[in-house]
Amino acid sequence: MPDITIRNLNIWYGSTHALRNINLELPDRQITAIIGPSGCGKSTLLKSINRLLDLNDQVRITGQILIDDYDIYGKNVDVTEVRTQVGMLAQKPFPLPLSIYDNVAYGPRIHGLARGKDLNQLVTESLKAARLWDEVAHRLKESAHKLSVGQQQRLCLARALAVQPAVLLCDESTASLDPLAARGIEELLNTLRQHYTLVMVTHDIDQAHRLADYVVFMWLGEVAEHGPAPQFFQQPQHSLSRAYLAREIG
Amino acid sequence: MQHKQWRKFEEFCFIGLMRLALLIALLGLVSILLTITWRGLAALSWEMVSQPPSAGFYLGGDGGILHAILGSLYLATGATLLATLIAVPVVLYINTYGRGSAIAETVRLVLNILWGMPSIVFGVFILGLLLAFGLRTSLLAGIITLALVILPILARTFDEVVRLVPHDLSDATLALGTTRLELSIMLLRQTIPGLLAGLFLAFERALGDGAAVLFTAGFTSTMPTSLFQPVASLPLVIFFQLATPFPEVQARAYAAALILTAIVLTFGMLGYFFLHHFGRHVIR
Numbered sequence: 001m002p003d004i005t006i007r008n009l010n011i012w013y014g015s016t017h018a019l020r021n022i023n024l025e026l027p028d029r030q031i032t033a034i035i036g037p038s039g040c041g042k043s044t045l046l047k048s049i050n051r052l053l054d055l056n057d058q059v060r061i062t063g064q065i066l067i068d069d070y071d072i073y074g075k076n077v078d079v080t081e082v083r084t085q086v087g088m089l090a091q092k093p094f095p096l097p098l099s100i101y102d103n104v105a106y107g108p109r110i111h112g113l114a115r116g117k118d119l120n121q122l123v124t125e126s127l128k129a130a131r132l133w134d135e136v137a138h139r140l141k142e143s144a145h146k147l148s149v150g151q152q153q154r155l156c157l158a159r160a161l162a163v164q165p166a167v168l169l170c171d172e173s174t175a176s177l178d179p180l181a182a183r184g185i186e187e188l189l190n191t192l193r194q195h196y197t198l199v200m201v202t203h204d205i206d207q208a209h210r211l212a213d214y215v216v217f218m219w220l221g222e223v224a225e226h227g228p229a230p231q232f233f234q235q236p237q238h239s240l241s242r243a244y245l246a247r248e249i250g
Numbered sequence: 251m252q253h254k255q256w257r258k259f260e261e262f263c264f265i266g267l268m269r270l271a272l273l274i275a276l277l278g279l280v281s282i283l284l285t286i287t288w289r290g291l292a293a294l295s296w297e298m299v300s301q302p303p304s305a306g307f308y309l310g311g312d313g314g315i316l317h318a319i320l321g322s323l324y325l326a327t328g329a330t331l332l333a334t335l336i337a338v339p340v341v342l343y344i345n346t347y348g349r350g351s352a353i354a355e356t357v358r359l360v361l362n363i364l365w366g367m368p369s370i371v372f373g374v375f376i377l378g379l380l381l382a383f384g385l386r387t388s389l390l391a392g393i394i395t396l397a398l399v400i401l402p403i404l405a406r407t408f409d410e411v412v413r414l415v416p417h418d419l420s421d422a423t424l425a426l427g428t429t430r431l432e433l434s435i436m437l438l439r440q441t442i443p444g445l446l447a448g449l450f451l452a453f454e455r456a457l458g459d460g461a462a463v464l465f466t467a468g469f470t471s472t473m474p475t476s477l478f479q480p481v482a483s484l485p486l487v488i489f490f491q492l493a494t495p496f497p498e499v500q501a502r503a504y505a506a507a508l509i510l511t512a513i514v515l516t517f518g519m520l521g522y523f524f525l526h527h528f529g530r531h532v533i534r
Contacts, residue, residue, distance in 0.1 A: 050425060052421060052424065052425060055420070055421070055424065080427045080428065080429055081427065082427075083424060083425055083426065083427040083428075084426070084427030085427075087425070087426075088421075088425040090418065090421065090422065090425075092418065094416070094418040094419060094421075094422040094533070095422075095533060096419070096422060096423065096436060096439075096533075097419075097436070097439045097440045097531045097532045097533050098439070098531050099531060102531075106426065107426045107427070110426070110427075110428060110432055111427065143530055143531045144531070144533075145531070145532075145533050145534065156422070159426065160425070160426070163426055163427060
């Protein structure tokens with residue numbers, strides 16, 4: 001399983017310098033929570049790890065992000081391969097315009113990972129891993145948009161897992177869910193940490209406290225503090241971190 | 251009257267008005283269908299849809315209107331293909347390179363105005379060009395005129411469909427490691443019902459338009475064989491038969507109207523079927 005090393009990462013949106021000199025080492029098979037107030041660059045940092053930021057013409061990126069010593073911003077890098085290795089769970093669940101089954105089977109199909117019975121097996125396993133199988137097993141051919149929002153988010157997770165990524169990015173993935181569904185996703189992420197390098201953005205300090213092994217606290221486009229979660233939550237070093245944890249700022 | 255009762259009375263009145271409007275709309279449709287069926291059914295025969303007209307057809311002679319059925323289908327198909335060829339790049343441009351620009355908004359405004367323009371204006375415009383270049387009426391000229399008539403319908407419906415594609419769909423698809431081509435196919439899956447609805451709408455409009463082809467496609471009693479020869483069309487067959495003083499020929503006009511309506515309805519139903527078939531998984 002890969003760890004993620006970020007070196008001298010700078011990102012501009014047009015003339016706005018959104019991320020400044022980011023240097024981080026994110027541990028493998030653990031949950032890293034990126035926290036900080038709105039607009040501090042959390043999602044920008046997250047989306048730079050699977051190169052989704054490239055889609056914005058206004059964006060300029062310098063520096064390196066190494067996943068398992070492989071520079072994903074290096075020359076001749078296959079962006080589709082990067083995104084295959086780095087799955088993503090967005091803030092709002094967005095099923096593809098396909099059936100429940102095909103939503104999960106889509107990734108393995110385009111990457112040629114499995115066919116026929118093997119594909120069925122992979123879809124089943126992915127839906128089970130996302131704890132959705134029992135609710136959809138009898139209606140796999142139905143449209144994905146008929147599921148509830150919480151189910152849709154678990155479907156999106158199953159879809160991401162089916163591609164067998166090494167890293168999973170979660171961009172405030174529980175923010176649009178009701179408390180019960182949010183807790184379900186949290187529990188899921190908790191079990192997934194054994195198999196994936198998880199990086200999550202959250203504005204919920206309590207959630208970061210419950211889930212994270214490692215914390216990155218951002219402030220105005222810079223990393224103000226980062227370190228193992230117990231250390232960060234019990235003895236924050238930076239005055240901004242202390243103020244943020246005390247909910248005095250942010 | 252108390253406030254609560256007044257609110258209920260208001261709602262009652264508006265529901266009544268809506269039902270009345272619905273009734274008027276339905277009555278209009280049903281009375282048109284009943285009239286043409288009642289007047290045309292007697293004159294409808296296999297001969298009418300399977301044969302071209304004989305020499306004395308408009309005086310009550312033998313034959314049918316196969317030439318006009320085929321002519322209308324050729325005209326509408328050609329026009330829809332041609333208009334699609336123009337509409338697709340226009341829509342792609344105003345939604346990609348020209349997105350948000352003054353040009354894109356101007357194009358939308360012009361298309362909206364053109365949508366409302368009577369089709370006879372397009373007919374007169376193309377007739378002017380035909381005369382200027384010393385050309386005669388033909389299937390091709392009719393196709394070009396009808397393409398101009400339906401271009402705004404196609405381009406604006408395609409435009410709205412493309413504009414309604416959720417941005418999240420691209421991110422969700424690309425995040426799975428798709429290529430641009432695979433993303434395009436996914437976007438097509440989302441948009442295909444809307445695109446098909448636009449295509450069918452435009453095709454049906456082209457099928458039923460008489461004014462645009464009056465001066466440009468001309469009229470003939472022979473079967474359509476060439477793009478450069480005049481061609482008959484169903485709306486004009488109806489018009490010319492109804493204009494004769496003979497009751498039996500006039501009855502055939504209603505039969506022709508029935509055939510045209512049946513063709514339009516068939517394509518309408520086909521469009522409806524495709525819409526539901528391809529639209530069942532679309533994210534709303």
